[in-house]
Amino acid sequence: MSEGTGIGASVKRREDVRFLTGSGTYTDDLNQPGQTYGVFLRSPHARARIGAIDASEALALDGVLAVYTGQDSAADGLGDLPCGWLVKSKDGSDMVSAPRPPLAVTQVNYVGEPYGLVVGETLAAAQQGAELVMTDFTELNPVVDPASAADSETIHEGLDSNVVYDWGLGDEEATDAALAGAAHVTQLDLSNNRLIPNAIEPRAAIGVYEAASGDYTLYATTQNPHLERLVLAAFVQVAPEHKLRVVAPDVGGGFGSKIFIYPEETIVLWAAGKLGRPIKWTAHRYESFLADAHGRDHITHAQLGLDRDGRFVALKVSTTANIGAYLSTFGSSVPTFLYGTLLAGQYKTPNIYVETLGVYTNTCPVDAYRGAGRPEATFVVERMVETAARELGRDPAELRRLNMIQPEDFPYETPVALVYDTGDYEASLDKALELADYGGFEARRRESAAAGKRRGVGFACYIEACGIAPSQLAISLGAGVGLYESGEIRINPTGSVSVFTGAHSHGQGHETTFAQVVSDKLGIPFDDIEIVHGDSGRMEFGLGTYGSRSLAVGGSALIVAADKIIAKGKKIAAHMMETTDDNVDFEDGTFSSGNQQATIQEVAFASYVPADYPEDLEPGLSEKAFYDPKNFTYPAGTHIAEVEVDEETGEVDLVSFVAVDDFGEIINPMIVDGQVHGGLAQGAGQALMEHGRYDDYGQLQTGSYMDYCMPRADDLPDFVVDTTVTACTHNPLGVKGCGEAGAIGSPAAIINAISDALDGHNIAMPATSEQVWRALGGK
Amino acid sequence: MDQSGEYRIPAERADVWRALNDPDTLKRCIDGCQSMERRPDGGFAAVVKARVGPVRAVFNAALDLADINPPESYTINVAVKGGPAGFARGSAAVTLAAQGEETMLRYAASANIGGKLAQIGSRLIDGAARKMADDFFKAFHAEMSGRTPNPAPRPQDDGRAAVPINIQVNT
Numbered sequence: 001m002s003e004g005t006g007i008g009a010s011v012k013r014r015e016d017v018r019f020l021t022g023s024g025t026y027t028d029d030l031n032q033p034g035q036t037y038g039v040f041l042r043s044p045h046a047r048a049r050i051g052a053i054d055a056s057e058a059l060a061l062d063g064v065l066a067v068y069t070g071q072d073s074a075a076d077g078l079g080d081l082p083c084g085w086l087v088k089s090k091d092g093s094d095m096v097s098a099p100r101p102p103l104a105v106t107q108v109n110y111v112g113e114p115y116g117l118v119v120g121e122t123l124a125a126a127q128q129g130a131e132l133v134m135t136d137f138t139e140l141n142p143v144v145d146p147a148s149a150a151d152s153e154t155i156h157e158g159l160d161s162n163v164v165y166d167w168g169l170g171d172e173e174a175t176d177a178a179l180a181g182a183a184h185v186t187q188l189d190l191s192n193n194r195l196i197p198n199a200i201e202p203r204a205a206i207g208v209y210e211a212a213s214g215d216y217t218l219y220a221t222t223q224n225p226h227l228e229r230l231v232l233a234a235f236v237q238v239a240p241e242h243k244l245r246v247v248a249p250d251v252g253g254g255f256g257s258k259i260f261i262y263p264e265e266t267i268v269l270w271a272a273g274k275l276g277r278p279i280k281w282t283a284h285r286y287e288s289f290l291a292d293a294h295g296r297d298h299i300t301h302a303q304l305g306l307d308r309d310g311r312f313v314a315l316k317v318s319t320t321a322n323i324g325a326y327l328s329t330f331g332s333s334v335p336t337f338l339y340g341t342l343l344a345g346q347y348k349t350p351n352i353y354v355e356t357l358g359v360y361t362n363t364c365p366v367d368a369y370r371g372a373g374r375p376e377a378t379f380v381v382e383r384m385v386e387t388a389a390r391e392l393g394r395d396p397a398e399l400r401r402l403n404m405i406q407p408e409d410f411p412y413e414t415p416v417a418l419v420y421d422t423g424d425y426e427a428s429l430d431k432a433l434e435l436a437d438y439g440g441f442e443a444r445r446r447e448s449a450a451a452g453k454r455r456g457v458g459f460a461c462y463i464e465a466c467g468i469a470p471s472q473l474a475i476s477l478g479a480g481v482g483l484y485e486s487g488e489i490r491i492n493p494t495g496s497v498s499v500f501t502g503a504h505s506h507g508q509g510h511e512t513t514f515a516q517v518v519s520d521k522l523g524i525p526f527d528d529i530e531i532v533h534g535d536s537g538r539m540e541f542g543l544g545t546y547g548s549r550s551l552a553v554g555g556s557a558l559i560v561a562a563d564k565i566i567a568k569g570k571k572i573a574a575h576m577m578e579t580t581d582d583n584v585d586f587e588d589g590t591f592s593s594g595n596q597q598a599t600i601q602e603v604a605f606a607s608y609v610p611a612d613y614p615e616d617l618e619p620g621l622s623e624k625a626f627y628d629p630k631n632f633t634y635p636a637g638t639h640i641a642e643v644e645v646d647e648e649t650g651e652v653d654l655v656s657f658v659a660v661d662d663f664g665e666i667i668n669p670m671i672v673d674g675q676v677h678g679g680l681a682q683g684a685g686q687a688l689m690e691h692g693r694y695d696d697y698g699q700l701q702t703g704s705y706m707d708y709c710m711p712r713a714d715d716l717p718d719f720v721v722d723t724t725v726t727a728c729t730h731n732p733l734g735v736k737g738c739g740e741a742g743a744i745g746s747p748a749a750i751i752n753a754i755s756d757a758l759d760g761h762n763i764a765m766p767a768t769s770e771q772v773w774r775a776l777g778g779k
Numbered sequence: 780m781d782q783s784g785e786y787r788i789p790a791e792r793a794d795v796w797r798a799l800n801d802p803d804t805l806k807r808c809i810d811g812c813q814s815m816e817r818r819p820d821g822g823f824a825a826v827v828k829a830r831v832g833p834v835r836a837v838f839n840a841a842l843d844l845a846d847i848n849p850p851e852s853y854t855i856n857v858a859v860k861g862g863p864a865g866f867a868r869g870s871a872a873v874t875l876a877a878q879g880e881e882t883m884l885r886y887a888a889s890a891n892i893g894g895k896l897a898q899i900g901s902r903l904i905d906g907a908a909r910k911m912a913d914d915f916f917k918a919f920h921a922e923m924s925g926r927t928p929n930p931a932p933r934p935q936d937d938g939r940a941a942v943p944i945n946i947q948v949n950t
Contacts, residue, residue, distance in 0.1 A: 044865045044894025111894065131836065131862050286899055697891060703898025 005526035010670035041116035043108035046698020051136030063125030070103035083327035112290025164358035178314035182305030201252025207272030224544020251506035295369025324365035338373030458752025466737035467633035468547030487557035495601030502542015503554030523589020548737030557627035637661035650773025679742020796850035836864030865894025
């Protein structure tokens with residue numbers, strides 16, 4: 001561990017002081033003068049026509065101020081919530097978007113869909129009012145099962161079917177031919193269970209409208225305040241962009257679920273304008289279960305062809321993706337471009353074809369959740385590879401090694417549209433094998449067997465595309481916005497530094513990591529640097545945080561801004577030293593030329609008090625930069641899980657887990673370890689416990705912690721995490737991103753381990769004790 | 780959710796039938812019943828304050844009677860609306876068998892629930908439904924014995940007559 005506070009030092013997270021002492025400022029902690037409270041009316045039905053809404057009793061109640069319905073917002077011209085990524089079907093046609101008004105107007109399409117807002121002087125009044133609103137629903141047949149959704153009654157009036165798109169990527173003909181000629185073909189039916197995000201802080205919003213200025217302010221739990229502002233201004237048209245400020249204060253976890261532009265935040269802001277008073281809404285946990293965008297939910301059939309030597313010759317993957325009732329903000333891209341493009345994994349499979357049928361169902365919209373498409377891709381690839389090894393009697397580690405892309409192959413162009421810039425996959429594999437004592441596994445298996453337990457080991461050699469995303473590539477693939485990031489470094493006259501980033505921290509530790517980067521780059525003490533984020537009123541623009549992008553893209557923007565600071569500083573220093581700027585060096589916070597020196601603080605002061613100053617230079621030392629990545633980054637690694645299965649009860653004990661990841665250069669190893677730990681816990685949750693389930697009528701059966709099981713510390717082993725390093729070749733920090741890897745690799749590794757313990761049984765997620773017990777023949 | 784049960788009622792079948800069709804008796808026997816009215820079409824409209832686990836609400840229930848075969852059997856179709864608390868919908872086939880001066884009441888019910896009831900209460904709804912049925916028949920038993928319902932059994936009360944003889948719950 002490197003000492004100090006620069007790059008490579010495990011600096012304790014400065015934000016944790018306020019988080020751990022209860023002094024963070026979350027949206028619900030904020031209050032506005034004259035504030036009122038909103039409670040949403042939510043559909044109890046999976047699919048129903050909305051008839052008369054009788055709010056008379058509610059409005060007669062003391063303290064109820066207003067009841068707004070979808071009719072009101074539609075009449076006011078409020079636009080639909082858009083999907084930000086246009087995916088095209090194989091035949092070139094655009095995806096089919098069902099209009100999604102922020103409040104349902106004529107028909108509700110999932111349980112929990114908001115169709116009205118009751119506003120009260122107090123929360124109690126609003127809640128009581130909501131209970132008194134009588135709504136006539138005419139129930140319609142719901143479509144719940146994605147497997148049959150394409151052939152079921154059409155959910156949305158005016159659409160031809162429930163198919164959103166029928167997307168494909170790769171060369172189908174060549175893949176089929178290679179499969180036909182393969183010496184061995186492994187086939188599996190796989191499902192990727194629906195997950196419900198469960199950030200510790202529920203979503204919340206406060207809408208504020210000031211009549212005198214016409215300004216709107218939205219305080220909200222968002223991972224990307226500028227994107228929220230952009231969509232609310234351009235598409236929903238609540239207010240023009242220059243009259244709308246979006247503030248995301250401390251946000252307690254997102255995992256993707258707070259990226260999206262939701263109905264509730266939109267309506268709270270709009271209604272505040274109608275009412276002329278601020279409105280606060282904080283989701284009850286039951287609302288989070290119902291109405292935070294869910295994750296995953298795939299059904300897949302896959303075939304992997306191998307030649308006589310065990311080399312992969314072809315992978316064909318056919319997936320049905322449950323989109324939910326509407327296309328959420330990025331719901332279209334997750335099961336297509338964030339999924340199909342990762343199916344090469346770490347291997348030189350020459351022929352790959354993937355097709356995804358996206359379908360509407362009467363369930364909560366599905367969108368990005370930690371990993372977003374990449375855990376699903378890893379699960380397919382690594383389940384296939386592990387199964388092929390078993391079928392062929394090959395060691396699963398060695399079969400992987402045989403097929404891995406080698407360091408000399410980079411840059412490596414996959415058959416599914418990506419170019420990996422760098423990596424050393426065997427290095428991670430070897431380190432993981434050593435840390436997991438793979439050689440000692442058979443002895444441990446015998447020990448477990450002697451104790452009446454079945455032991456299994458499972459691998460996942462994952463890859464992910466992070467640092468989202470090169471704008472031109474993303475836009476050419478259908479993205480509606482660029483995916484660069486902005487940063488600004490202001491050196492104040494006294495030498496302290498205010499850094500503004502368009503990335504948003506909701507648990508990632510940016511206030512620490514980004515300060516380390518700037519401190520290291522400019523040689524300014526860590527404690528003199530403040531990181532400001534999450535306010536469209538304070539920073540120019542930003543695309544926010546998701547897709548493990550903050551450091552690779554947002555951090556790189558700060559490096560570009562710092563380079564501009566140094567370049568300008570050199571000009572000022574050159575003037576001070578009576579030389580030219582090409583004769584000035586900058587190192588460790590000091591400009592020097594020959595034996596003359598000036599600290600960056602002295603140069604900054606000179607820039608703000610330009611008594612003796614270059615004529616052609618503007619005063620001040622503040623620089624902005626936008627950084628657009630040239631490629632994705634490709635973190636990769638090997639995860640190895642070991643489990644013990646109790647034959648009597650089917651209970652799975654995750655006894656050890658080794659994760660060796662290549663995240664490129666690392667700024668703060670402790671924060672990286674923490675990110676990996678959290679991701680692994682979420683992946684273990686998906687593999688072993690979590691499952692968002694609807695019944696045949698579209699009622700959410702897992703709508704509370706009684707029925708939706710989350711992992712706890714005592715469910716998890718002491719994770720062994722380590723890293724290998726190949727620096728990213730195309731960003732100035734050489735970083736790749738670490739936020740999602742844990743959740744990407746671990747489900748496949750854990751399920752492979754359980755499958756190993758069950759003699760190759762294709763166990764589905766979540767592998768609950770009941771599922772495992774049944775697989776063992778229990779009845 | 781499916782549920783069935785048997786109760787021995789200490790009254791003749793014709794009296795039991797009459798009582799089961801009397802809104803005032805029903806109102807007295809249903810815990811939390813705020814009103815019970817006979818509709819012109821023969822059904823009932825009820826307002827009941829009830830609680831299922833953490834879900835507490837005033838429910839509006841519409842009860843429609845079908846397959847009426849006095850004094851032996853009928854089917855009750857129920858639609859319950861609880862606003863934000865959710866809804867329930869179901870039916871119960873009820874038969875009355877004369878056993879001397881007593882009557883054996885059997886019912887088989889099935890129901891679907893939705894909204895918050897399903898989301899939060901699904902694990903609790905079976906127990907809650909069974910308790911509501913038990914409470915109803917305990918009170919109904921007391922009513923038919925000519926006593927006011929009293930939850931604390933007196934010494935001479937065997938305390939078991941109102942207890943279900945057989946209840947099965949299948950989800």
